[in-house]
Amino acid sequence: MDLKEHLLTEGYNQIDILLVREGEDQTTVPGITLHKVTDLEYKLYLDPESITYHLKEEHPYFQGDQKVESGEMKQVKGYILEW
Numbered sequence: 532m533d534l535k536e537h538l539l540t541e542g543y544n545q546i547d548i549l550l551v552r553e554g555e556d557q558t559t560v561p562g563i564t565l566h567k568v569t570d571l572e573y574k575l576y577l578d579p580e581s582i583t584y585h586l587k588e589e590h591p592y593f594q595g596d597q598k599v600e601s602g603e604m605k606q607v608k609g610y611i612l613e614w
Contacts, residue, residue, distance in 0.1 A: 534582060534593060535571045538611065541586045546613050550575070552597065553606040578604065586611070 538546065545564050551557045560575065572579045575597065581604075582595035591611045596604040 533570075533572065533579065534575075534577070535565055535568055537584050537586065537593075538571075539565055541591070543611060543613060546611050548575070549610040549612055550597070551608045551610070552599070555605065559612075575609065577607070 532540070543565060545562070548560045548563065549557060550560060563571070563574075565571075568574060571577075572582070576599075578596040578598070582593055584593050585591065586593070593609045593611075595607060595609075597607040599605050
């Protein structure tokens with residue numbers, strides 16, 4: 532099951548994602564309508580094999596490796612902000 536399917540299964544539809552990179556800044560990816568996104572991992576530059584899910588937490592998030600501008604991979608947490 533991919534990231535989009537995990538989020539849909541948990542009842543999410545329209546979300547923002549707050550991405551917090553290891554040792555760096557944070558970025559918000561706003562206005563994601565899950566039913567309209569085809570490849571959420573690609574949109575977020577995530578390695579699909581690296582993603583772990585923590586969606587039952589008080590502040591649900593996923594964690595994985597993200598390719599940054601330099602081409603290297605950085606650990607990132609993506610907090611789900613529902614609206």
